[in-house]
Amino acid sequence: MTDTPSAMHEAIASLSAPRRAEVLVEALSWMRELRGSIVVIKYGGHAMTDPDAQLSFAADVQFLHQAGMFPVVVHGGGPQVSAMLTRLGIETPFVDGVRVTTPEAMEIVRMVLTGSVQRRLIGLLNRRDNLAIGISGEDGALLRAQRRRIGSDGSARDFGLVGDICGVDTGAVIDLLEAGRIPVISSIALDDEDPTQVLNINADAAASAIAAALHAPKLLMLTDVEGIYANYPDPSSLITKITVSHLRELGESISSGMIPKVDACVEAIAGGVGAVHIIDGRMPHSVLVELMTDEGNGTMVIPDPVLDEADTGDAAISLDTPR
Template sequence: MSDEKQEGQAQEGQGWATAKTLAEALPYIQTYDRSTVVIKYGGHAMGEEQVAKLFAADAVLLKMLGVHPVVVHGGGPQISAWLAKAGVKSTFVDGLRVTDEATMEVAEMVLSGAINKEIASWITQAGAEADVRGVGLSGKDARLITVEKVQRTKKDPDSDEERIVDLGFVGEPKKIDPKLIQALIYAEEDYIPVVAPIGVSATGETYNINADTVAGALAGALNAKRMLLLTDVAGVLDKNGELIRQLTVAEAKKAIADGVATGGMIPKLETAIHAVEAGVEAVVILDGRRPHAMLVELFTEHGAGTLICR
């Protein structure tokens, strides 16, 4: 058989395989038609530029398939890198960065400026042919996210008394006004909102917010069908290192209490629990570095991570 004939048969086989995949995905595409999916795109999951561009292309594809994606991004590693350049050492309490006024300025510059606009630009480039456009926002726009100052306490090892720890300009969502996001996702034009985790207090002060927390609060306010937490691990692992495919809220709480979930997975599970209790149908924790992870999760039978539901 000639090389040309073998190549033609291989291409034909790929074509049939693609058609089969699309046919199998149809029920799932119909399930998510006109549904809102909030995607937390984490600092570590952003990875290299090529991976980020694949993420942008997948977000555009979701929009073209009738899904309403809303992206909330992090940027902790990037903020740390900028602070290190400036000779500022980062301090954390319970995973939250202690944020003085100078640190807040850097955080807003990195999150609302460099990262936010870059992601929005990648989405716009990926969607150029279909006229799908990314729109960069922060929680300060149209008072999307009104925050209150985070309060944390630590036990003093000497006196064994609880003392208040001042985290500076670190906030948590007090009120979400989703009208701006809804106006964008339901517009005649195809927009994908990209939200930086920066909020504003009732008195107009700017606050840094944990991006997972923002994604969960926004997903609840938008009554999202799914929230995807893209991170740098496959999902929640059991004590043998195997991926747990699905957890109820009760099982997720037990995984935290029993020490199955450890380290950075604990706040992600807590965010997932809060989002489901706020009305989100389900939350999925998955590895955002894997190409097309979102598509595998939403449009295949077995998904790509750990699903947390009622």
């Protein structure tokens, strides 16, 4: 991999000097607003597999840190885990869209997430500044989970070592942030019933739980689509901003692949996160475009407005909250 200029770099280079200054001034206003804030980013999809996208993402995270923000990166690695399981001839069926994780498969999940995917990302983040440090959800009991035993239809199911988060201890993450580091967290959790065992958890859910526990004003989730569509897959139905209650009302019009992210959005907002941004990880520097420009990209999910107790009747909902 070489440090070839990205499309974003080339686009900036083509701008006139006055226009470059305008871009910097626009970014400055957002830097002022977000300086000192924790920004949790769920890293996945195309941004995790394409070499140019990997470099672009690493540069964005470095920028946020240098601009005075506190980025926290949470990652999964489903495709990489699947590839390794196939390579080793280990079969893992799926139930309700979830990988049934046997003890043998769990060892591979653990190895790939913390020993391969995470090391690759840390290497990219540390190309110029040695700030990124990798930890797992099991380190410092950061994430605790209970085994999933009930299927989507309400019946008993055997998912193996698959868990749902039931507790978060952010002590280790806060220690790293206070030391000026960039935490990079793999989505594995301790079994709440047996702390000697680890569980496979959904990375979107992990990012949501960590963002809520850190009281982060921003959670960004990278995807392989433009954002949330009101009528999937119609691109003209892309939603740029939506409240949680309106998001719930979309129901079955949301694509099945987006449901885990939508659930994570709802949980994050309920946990106190200021806004959740579902952005297109295929776009170069999508993190900076969303956070440092007025236009942004993708879909921003915000809390429902708080109504004054004196208000009666139906209140109009304003979506004028800045991106």
